[in-house]
Amino acid sequence: MKIITGKVVVLGYQGVGKTSTIIRYIENTFPQQTTPTIGASFFNCKIDIDDNIKVTLQIWDTAGQERFKAMTPMFYRNANAALLVFDITSTNSFDSMKGWVQELKRNVEEPMVLFVVGNKIDLPEQREVSRTEAMQYSKSIGASYYECSAMTDQGVGVIFEKLALELVKLSGEAVNHTLKVYNDSELMAKSTELPPTDTANEEIVNLSLNDSIAYGNPVPAGCCFN
Amino acid sequence: MYATKQPSLRIKQADLKCKNGCGYFGNADWDGYCSKCYRNQMEKERQKKSKQSQQGDHSKATSFSKFEEKKRQQSDKKTKYFLPVFRKTSSLKETGRPEKYIDIRQMNPDADKLLAEFISAYGEWGEAVRKDFLKCVQSFTSKIIHELDLKSVEELADIAQNYYQLYNNRLNNNAVYQSVTPEVRDKLLDFFERYSMVSLYTFLFCPPSTNDEEKDLSIQDRIRKLSWVNAHHLDCCISETSLEVRDLVYTAINDLLGMDSMKAPQEKLACVVRCCRSVVEVLQHCQGGPVSADEFLPALIFIVLKANPARLKSNMLYVTRFCYGARLMQGEAGYYFTNLCCAVSFIENLTAESLNMPQQEFEAYMSGEVTCVSAWESALVACEGMHQLCEHLSLLKGLSERMTAVRDDTQKLKDDMHRLKEEINDKVTSVLERTPLVIQPRKTILPLTMEFLKSLPPLPDKVEGAASDEVDTAPKYYQQNITMNQMGLSNPKPKLQLDITPCVSLPSASEVKPSLSTEFLTVASPAVDKSLDSITPDDNSYLGLSKINYDIDFSDISAENSIIEDLGESRRSPTMSFTPDPFSPMGTGCTIMQSPLVPSAAEMPRAEDPPARKNDFVLPFLEEIEKEGTSEETLLDKVEETPTICLPPPIKPTEYTGFSKQGSKIPSIPCNTGDFSSLNSTPNAGSSKDTN
Numbered sequence: 001m002k003i004i005t006g007k008v009v010v011l012g013y014q015g016v017g018k019t020s021t022i023i024r025y026i027e028n029t030f031p032q033q034t035t036p037t038i039g040a041s042f043f044n045c046k047i048d049i050d051d052n053i054k055v056t057l058q059i060w061d062t063a064g065q066e067r068f069k070a071m072t073p074m075f076y077r078n079a080n081a082a083l084l085v086f087d088i089t090s091t092n093s094f095d096s097m098k099g100w101v102q103e104l105k106r107n108v109e110e111p112m113v114l115f116v117v118g119n120k121i122d123l124p125e126q127r128e129v130s131r132t133e134a135m136q137y138s139k140s141i142g143a144s145y146y147e148c149s150a151m152t153d154q155g156v157g158v159i160f161e162k163l164a165l166e167l168v169k170l171s172g173e174a175v176n177h178t179l180k181v182y183n184d185s186e187l188m189a190k191s192t193e194l195p196p197t198d199t200a201n202e203e204i205v206n207l208s209l210n211d212s213i214a215y216g217n218p219v220p221a222g223c224c225f226n
Numbered sequence: 227m228y229a230t231k232q233p234s235l236r237i238k239q240a241d242l243k244c245k246n247g248c249g250y251f252g253n254a255d256w257d258g259y260c261s262k263c264y265r266n267q268m269e270k271e272r273q274k275k276s277k278q279s280q281q282g283d284h285s286k287a288t289s290f291s292k293f294e295e296k297k298r299q300q301s302d303k304k305t306k307y308f309l310p311v312f313r314k315t316s317s318l319k320e321t322g323r324p325e326k327y328i329d330i331r332q333m334n335p336d337a338d339k340l341l342a343e344f345i346s347a348y349g350e351w352g353e354a355v356r357k358d359f360l361k362c363v364q365s366f367t368s369k370i371i372h373e374l375d376l377k378s379v380e381e382l383a384d385i386a387q388n389y390y391q392l393y394n395n396r397l398n399n400n401a402v403y404q405s406v407t408p409e410v411r412d413k414l415l416d417f418f419e420r421y422s423m424v425s426l427y428t429f430l431f432c433p434p435s436t437n438d439e440e441k442d443l444s445i446q447d448r449i450r451k452l453s454w455v456n457a458h459h460l461d462c463c464i465s466e467t468s469l470e471v472r473d474l475v476y477t478a479i480n481d482l483l484g485m486d487s488m489k490a491p492q493e494k495l496a497c498v499v500r501c502c503r504s505v506v507e508v509l510q511h512c513q514g515g516p517v518s519a520d521e522f523l524p525a526l527i528f529i530v531l532k533a534n535p536a537r538l539k540s541n542m543l544y545v546t547r548f549c550y551g552a553r554l555m556q557g558e559a560g561y562y563f564t565n566l567c568c569a570v571s572f573i574e575n576l577t578a579e580s581l582n583m584p585q586q587e588f589e590a591y592m593s594g595e596v597t598c599v600s601a602w603e604s605a606l607v608a609c610e611g612m613h614q615l616c617e618h619l620s621l622l623k624g625l626s627e628r629m630t631a632v633r634d635d636t637q638k639l640k641d642d643m644h645r646l647k648e649e650i651n652d653k654v655t656s657v658l659e660r661t662p663l664v665i666q667p668r669k670t671i672l673p674l675t676m677e678f679l680k681s682l683p684p685l686p687d688k689v690e691g692a693a694s695d696e697v698d699t700a701p702k703y704y705q706q707n708i709t710m711n712q713m714g715l716s717n718p719k720p721k722l723q724l725d726i727t728p729c730v731s732l733p734s735a736s737e738v739k740p741s742l743s744t745e746f747l748t749v750a751s752p753a754v755d756k757s758l759d760s761i762t763p764d765d766n767s768y769l770g771l772s773k774i775n776y777d778i779d780f781s782d783i784s785a786e787n788s789i790i791e792d793l794g795e796s797r798r799s800p801t802m803s804f805t806p807d808p809f810s811p812m813g814t815g816c817t818i819m820q821s822p823l824v825p826s827a828a829e830m831p832r833a834e835d836p837p838a839r840k841n842d843f844v845l846p847f848l849e850e851i852e853k854e855g856t857s858e859e860t861l862l863d864k865v866e867e868t869p870t871i872c873l874p875p876p877i878k879p880t881e882y883t884g885f886s887k888q889g890s891k892i893p894s895i896p897c898n899t900g901d902f903s904s905l906n907s908t909p910n911a912g913s914s915k916d917t918n
Contacts, residue, residue: 007556019518041519042561060561061519063568065461067580068523071568078555 005056006113006167009076011100012085013093014064017119020150021085022059025160028153047164055164064096072100073107080170081113081163086134088118088147089126094134101141111173113166114143117159122149336489337425344417358402359414362393366422374429379436383547386422386430390550393418419550420490427489430548432540441539448573449534454591459581462524463512471511478504479533486536491549494541495559502562505529519565527569542567 010018019041026043041061048054062068062075076082082104086097097116104112116138118129131147138145144162148155244252250260259267345356366389370382377385397403397411406414423430432438457464465471481501488494505525509517535541545563546554554560572580578588590596 005556014520019516019520023516041517041522042558044558058556058561060564061522063519063523065520065524067582068568068572070575071523071571074564074567074571 002053002171003056004053004167004171005058006080006164006170007058007060007078008081008083008163009060009062009079010083010085011062011072011076011097011104012064012083013087013090013096014066016064016085016087016090016093017150018064018083018085019061021083021117021119021148021156021159022061024150024153024156028157045160047161049164049168053168055167057160057164057167069099069103072103076104076108079108079112080110080167081115083115083117083159083163084143085117085119086129087120088129088134089120089123091128094129098137101143105141111170113163113170114141115159115163115166116141116143116145118145118147119150121147121154122152337421340417340421340424344413344421352405354402355406355414358396358400359418362389362396363418363422363425366393366418367425370422370426371429374433379430379433379547382430386548387551389422390415390419415550416492420492423491423548424489431489431544432537436543438540438543441543442537445539445570445574446534446536448576449531451592452531452573452576454596455528455531455576455581457525457528459583460524460528461582462509462521462528464508464525464528465512468511471508474504474508474511475529475532478502478508478529482529482533483535485541491545492553492559494545495549495553495563498566499559499562501529502526502565523565523568523572526565527572530566530569530573538570542570 010022012018022043026045043059043061044056045059046054046056060075060079062072082100084097084100087093101114104114116134118131118134134147135145144166146155146159146162148159150156244250244260244263245258246260246263248260248263250262252258252260252263366386369389370385373382373385394415397406397415403411403414432442464475478501481497481504485494485497485501488497502522506517506522509521509525513521530538542563554563578585581588587596
């Protein structure tokens with residue numbers, strides 16, 4: 001049994017639908033979790049890859065306002081993955097997202113799963129950022145590109161599932177010391193509230209720096225292009 | 227020590243003696259020493275302290291008491307306005323410091339209490355586990371105390387983190403803990419941290435070797451200077467007047483302030499989490515729906531600004547240093563603590579730009595030139611009356627806003643109503659123009675026509691066969707029209723009809739004798755034309771007139787039910803191009819149409835004279851009506867007078883001439899139908915006109 005706990009930070013300009021996307025996913029995946037979690041900007045969700053691997057995503061929502069930009073490094077410190085959300089109907093949000101990427105590259109040294117997400121594909125007639133443009137950019141930073149619509153629930157679930165898979169891959173490479181990996185079958189009986197850190201053995205592997213902070217090959221985002 | 231013994235009723239004499247055992251009585255105020263020993267003790271302390279200050283930061287130690295005093299004042303002020311009374315623990319520090327080598331448990335009743343609570347809650351762990359636990363705690367605390375003066379706080383923090391990790395490993399690997407369930411292991415690790423930190427709190431919290439105090443004071447000063455910042459400046463939607471929201475905000479502020487009174491890092495973290503949850507609740511109250519980080523962070527900043535917690539920086543640094551790393555990095559507590567760090571960092575670096583206000587305005591606020599009073603501010607600082615005043619002001623502001631909104635809406639509604647009225651007026655006039663009201667023959671004629679109709683039967687017999695098909699298809703309305711035609715026949719003067727309403731005459735005519743009307747229908751039908759042709763094929767006037775007659779029927783029917791046969795008929799006879807004009811529903815058509823009819827009518831009597839006979843028949847009534855109707859005299863009157871001279875018996879041709887003459891009355895018929903149609907179905911009437 002393998003448990004992977006990854007911290008996912010969600011970055012993006014104000015109003016691009018960061019929280020909406022997360023909430024849409026949480027609502028769909030965990031309908032039994034109602035008010036206590038919905039409404040907070042921190043989410044803990046468990047994804048079962050198969051019988052042997054379970055991934056716990058700790059999703060940290062961030063404030064997208066320009067004035068809080070200076071504080072963002074506190075949020076993505078020790079993050080294992082970043083969801084860079086932009087609004088396909090706003091070039092401004094796309095440019096702003098590029099700014100986040102540069103900052104991430106400057107400040108984060110550990111390998112990190114990068115996902116670029118274009119939100120609001122339910123408004124194709126107002127589209128300002130073309131798919132190819134976003135794809136090219138994502139490729140250039142070594143990220144995967146996905147499109148979704150939090151409003152109509154298009155392609156939201158896929159993003160988080162792929163994210164979990166990428167984290168599993170990342171843990172397989174074992175070049176990240178912040179990503180918590182536990183091999184403990186007994187652990188599964190534990191209560192879900194406490195992070196499994198406390199009792200399990202942590203695999204700590206020496207850090208090796210990559211040129212790109214992003215890890216893994218960009219996954220062709222065909223799944224949401226239909 | 228003395229306090230713990232108080233419960234027993236009798237105090238032994240030994241307990242009152244000096245701790246040093248010199249034989250004199252001690253005093254609790256002097257830490258249990260006699261006056262002499264206490265003085266000696268104090269002297270020793272002073273020497274120790276001077277040694278330390280020589281080693282460490284000299285200036286910090288001397289200015290320390292001053293800082294303490296300031297802080298106490300601030301926190302005292304806070305406690306006046308908020309319910310929980312925060313115990314000042316820092317005062318212990320000065321007195322406690324010299325005794326640091328004394329058994330830690332002795333000077334930490336809190337730690338003792340914690341231990342007792344923990345054992346009672348998780349009593350199942352055996353003696354071996356407890357011993358090992360205490361051994362670990364002892365080694366940890368003594369190590370920290372030993373290193374206290376030699377190493378910086380950051381190094382101590384590293385030691386602490388290492389010990390946490392060590393104990394974590396020990397929990398999982400040591401045989402002693404083999405029987406302990408994973409859940410209790412978690413609790414044990416948590417308790418290890420809590421217990422040792424409570425024991426070491428006085429040494430590790432805000433240690434004099436750091437400039438934490440200065441940071442505290444600077445952030446406190448900063449927040450005080452920013453007291454004018456309100457929710458509006460931060461773009462967060464906290465409604466100041468709602469009582470519920472205010473209560474929640476106070477709860478959040480209290481939770482944040484409570485952080486200072488806790489000793490263990492995880493307890494401080496729990497306070498932050500509670501505070502943040504309250505903030506989320508506030509936001510949910512104010513805006514409804516899920517709360518995103520975009521809204522949460524500004525609200526948290528607002529709360530921090532309004533709370534201005536005592537020793538905020540020290541607390542945060544303490545948590546950062548001595549809280550178990552994994553807890554701080556991840557999980558909800560980690561997230562909220564990061565948010566708090568963000569909020570504090572935002573406050574420290576706050577500029578005019580970050581509040582979206584002009585630099586001048588910002589400086590004016592900062593220098594105190596401009597003050598803005600908000601309900602929050604007054605609640606924290608001013609008296610209750612002032613607070614209420616502010617609250618009422620903001621309430622009034624909201625009310626006036628709503629008032630203007632209501633006024634605007636009222637104006638809009640008024641405009642809408644006016645527009646609707648105009649629209650209806652326009653519609654009505656346009657409809658009236660399209661389908662004018664024309665007055666129809668009056669009721670009084672009816673009995674006459676009835677008699678007259680009865681006198682007519684012989685004619686239809688001829689045509690009946692041809693017309694039988696049409697009887698089926700022709701609607702009642704058609705029949706009515708024909709009866710009207712018949713009535714018109716009886717009084718050939720068109721002007722007479724003006725006074726009389728058609729609605730009365732029509733149903734009565736049809737009611738009286740429907741069968742009869744059907745007979746007349748045959749007369750009016752195209753079949754009549756054919757029969758007419760067969761009888762007098764040469765007579766143009768007859769033909770034209772009959773066609774005119776027919777056309778009237780067509781237009782009438784088309785208003786209600788279009789009969790295709792008729793349509794074909796009308797197309798067949800293009801000669802009557804003039805007819806549409808007289809039959810147009812316009813009332814003015816009456817006089818115009820007469821002119822073409824007159825010549826034919828005038829010719830009629832000469833050729834056969836049947837209308838004359840018929841007119842004679844009707845004449846008495848006509849005269850009666852003539853007296854009533856004061857409308858203009860036309861040529862037709864003259865025409866009619868001529869036939870009266872010779873009165874041939876009513877034979878079939880006369881019937882036809884009657885019909886032909888009836889053409890003069892034709893305009894009245896469409897008007898009649900127009901009237902009906904306007905009552906029943908306006909669009910049809912319009913369409914009928916179009917087809918014409």
